[in-house]
Amino acid sequence: DSGVTQTPKHLITATGQRVTLRCSPRSGDLSVYWYQQSLDQGLQFLIQYYNGEERAKGNILERFSAQQFPDLHSELNLSSLELGDSALYFCASSPVGGRSYNEQFFGPGTRLTVL
């Protein structure tokens, strides 16, 4: 158990809908990362937050957004869903600074299925 929790575990929805994925980082970790894992694209970095502020952006679509709240939990919002958005979405967290960014602690993931 990495200490990172994600809810829900599974999510099934229809095209055009909007969903919210939730992540609670390890106690004390200020950085939260979101990744998308699909069969054809592998593990893709989406976005990182540090202590409530956006720090780095990857291949995140404009239909997707995220935020990190004062209690450090984070939410990833996916809107106008398309079939191709079906994937595993992972949240990871890491402690502050430098080399510690290499060791990210991943949650169990949310499996999103868009029908």
Place this chain on the structure above:
Amino acid sequence: GESVGLHLPTLSVQEGDNSIINCAYSNSASDYFIWYKQESGKGPQFIIDIRSNMDKRQGQRVTVLLNKTVKHLSLQIAATQPGDSAVYFCAEKLGAQKLVFGQGTRLTINP
């Protein structure tokens, strides 16, 4: 460009043998290279990292080798055990926090 790839998608080894998983990278500006392991149904788990100014680093039963001349990274697992069955990803760190992951190699252990 930002691209980390793997030579082989699958690797099958006998229990007790050593495993070698390879990875090619393209970005010479990366300051760290990292290996992650993902077991079925779980999120990736950090194994070991190596700074770009090193060519070898050892951990518990694992060794990472970095050859910057040919932009090649490898993970060696000694005395492979059934619990080592997983998908292994190499990743490179670009900038302060961004990790770029390769496609992954599935390691299966034969009894």
